[in-house]
Amino acid sequence: AQSVTQPDIHITVSEGASLELRCNYSYGATPYLFWYVQSPGQGLQLLLKYFSGDTLVQGIKGFEAEFKRSQSSFNLRKPSVHWSDAAEYFCAVGARNTGNQFYFGTGTSLTVIP
């Protein structure tokens, strides 16, 4: 069955500290992986995506994620967190070339303290 697990419901980090948000997936085909960010009351904004190739992908706002097939993981990282990064983060997995839905994790809420 297809699923995405984000083990951390809530994370608090200090501004300037590094960040890693975990994502594990289960998918029956070649995964197409995403990280989205959602500010309160807003829609989802794509941070980055992985199709194939280089397993370390760069995204917007200084985020990066590494695809590890052996661990079925796609963790999101940022070397230095800014207060504006406080938001809800969702990991998603889907198939690339079909009309099938994406499967979302339950999200990780990030709080940034000064």
Place this chain on the structure above:
Amino acid sequence: GAVVSQHPSWVICKSGTSVKIECRSLDFQATTMFWYRQFPKQSLMLMATSNEGSKATYEQGVEKDKFLINHASLTLSTLTVTSAHPEDSSFYICSARDTRGLRGYTEAFFGQGTRLTVV
């Protein structure tokens, strides 16, 4: 990336009335559109998938007669919440994909979401 516009961004309606939410792909043709519902502090729950010109496929537990979805063109899908009740209050988000990859990508793009409050 492509742009998906969702309208309105928020709406308040009286119990028993119907509300229509629009989802438009502004610069690409959306062969497939998805409608999600999000409860506070929770993830997105897929309600239905619609392919242009076809009837929508609803997820288990979603009332198709209550949540009417129309995807009549490659740039517009609508979700109508009929006879809305307070328990229908939620954040509704659409997403659109061009599965043909004509723009070089097939990922989904999301609308801004609609906050529905039924009073």
